[in-house]
């Protein structure tokens with residue numbers, strides 16, 4: 001088992017490198033000089049060259065990539081072109097906010113999805129099933145920035161129950177576990193939970209109803225088991241499939257919240273990414289993409305390992 | 318109803334409420350089983366053997382199935398039992414060995430854990446004692462290096478070993494009645510015989526009654542005292558296994574025997590298969606269900622069937638056989 005985990009980990013390294021190369025080159029493939037944002041259009045040639053040298057952009061691309069990677073491994077992602085602050089600090093703060101939002105949305109979405117999916121499977125074909133399935137389809141189909149705006153109009157503008165902007169009172173971006181901060185989390189988390197909830201509902205429904213129809217469940221009843229014991233067997237059988245879908249959804253929650261974070265001015269990576277794009281802040285942009293991609297790779301690794309630990313039929317090789 | 322019967326089934330009808338209309342899977346089935354007795358339920362694929370067996374433990378999903386008639390298990394009326402009593406009976410009074418052991422084990426639990434779970438449920442044992450019982454059972458069904466196999470997953474065992482483990486699981490709580498639904502059909506011929514002999518031996522040791530489902534006439538002769546032959550959801554002939562199979566009264570039983578190689582038969586003789594195929598069960602059949610394939614058919618056969626004709630230890634549902642006897 002230990003060998004298996006080590007091997008999976010080693011497999012992840014070339015993937016991570018390739019991902020890094022792609023996000024490094026993406027920025028350089030985009031049209032326009034990355035430094036145009038801070039160099040005045042009428043700057044003399046010597047100044048332009050001096051600035052390019054300061055940011056290391058006069059060297060060959062491959063060398064730039066090598067040193068970028070080397071520094072990235074040490075936690076140094078360069079300095080923001082727009083603010084002059086180290087990129088890593090901004091990203092770390094944004095990442096903690098995004099993680100918080102993703103966890104909250106995942107908690108809501110996964111719990112809701114498991115509940116709805118299990119109910120739909122148990123009451124297969126009845127109105128409960130139809131209602132749960134309809135909710136799942138709605139959740140997946142509604143554009144979530146639209147849903148976000150709708151929630152803001154209802155709960156912030158009309159009812160004035162919940163704040164619609166920022167992560168804490170007075171636009172503070174460091175987070176604490178109290179109601180003043182939690183209130184800010186509610187609307188964006190609810191907005192974001194609908195897609196994972198819909199997808200988890202569908203997955204759980206399909207998986208559980210297939211398991212419930214299998215011969216071994218009849219055999220469990222034939223042994224005199226019922227209720228919670230049967231549920232335990234079903235859960236253990238469904239877990240690997242459901243877990244891998246949840247892992248993927250969590251990855252999407254981490255990376256895919258640009259629109260929602262923008263709607264709610266939530267100071268996370270999506271919001272930061274948005275800022276970086278509009279300010280053409282290349283080091284910041286590269287840094288965010290790299291960190292998000294690494295999260296995805298790491299998450300996949302984790303799901304793989306957990307899945308193998310849980311399903312004895314998967315060959316560990 | 319006689320009280321000395323462990324199983325007494327009267328006029329059992331099982332209907333599935335399918336999406337394309339009802340399926341009349343079992344119609345007007347009656348049989349009984351005495352203590353220590355083995356009944357072979359004989360019939361070709363799809364005639365309702367498994368449906369009948371599952372009815373004896375009420376394993377069909379309640380909302381999709383209609384069960385009518387009388388089923389008495391060990392003196393208790395099965396169809397009016399409360400859920401708690403029902404589940405206490407399942408696996409304790411009556412136990413089932415399934416046709417496909419690979420499908421009947423939970424794939425993500427070890428074999429040992431599944432036996433332990435069952436023993437803890439019915440015998441109120443601690444985990445440690447239940448594990449001891451599980452090991453004892455695996456040794457009893459002669460699984461080599463049983464202690465190691467306790468922690469094996471079902472997919473890590475061979476087909477024959479898996480079925481032995483299934484038998485160990487079914488017998489772990491010492492049931493009075495064992496329902497064996499084609500326990501050897503999925504196995505190789507040599508393994509089949511071993512498992513069959515093992516079952517017979519364990520039955521004797523534990524003093525169980527057994528219903529043994531099979532479509533193999535040879536197997537029925539080997540294991541059973543009595544046999545009931547099923548066709549299209551009904552029992553069409555019943556009696557002591559030697560009598561019925563050496564002198565079948567029903568044309569279908571005769572055909573079934575004709576389609577089986579048995580000792581003393583001329584090897585060069587072609588096996589006469591019964592022409593045609595069984596009827597669809599989507600219609601309630603009141604006439605003789607075998608009439609369409611029967612070479613003795615007359616107009617009488619298409620009229621509603623009379624009750625089974627009883628003659629001492631035997632019974633048959635055929636108006637022509639009735640005339641013959």
Ligand SMILES: Nc1ncnc2c1ncn2[C@@H]1O[C@H](COP(=O)(O)OP(=O)(O)OP(=O)(O)O)[C@@H](O)[C@H]1O
Nearest residue numbers: 333335340342361362363364365366367368369598
């Ligand atoms: N849940 C169900 N819903 C609808 N029809 C069913 C259901 N279960 C069984 N049947 C039908 O009932 C009939 C009898 O099935 P059963 O499984 O009892 O056959 P069998 O005698 O055990 O055959 P085999 O030897 O292949 O196991 C078949 O026609 C089958 O299609």
Ligand SMILES: [Mg+2]
Nearest residue numbers: 366367416498
């Ligand atoms: Mg069957």
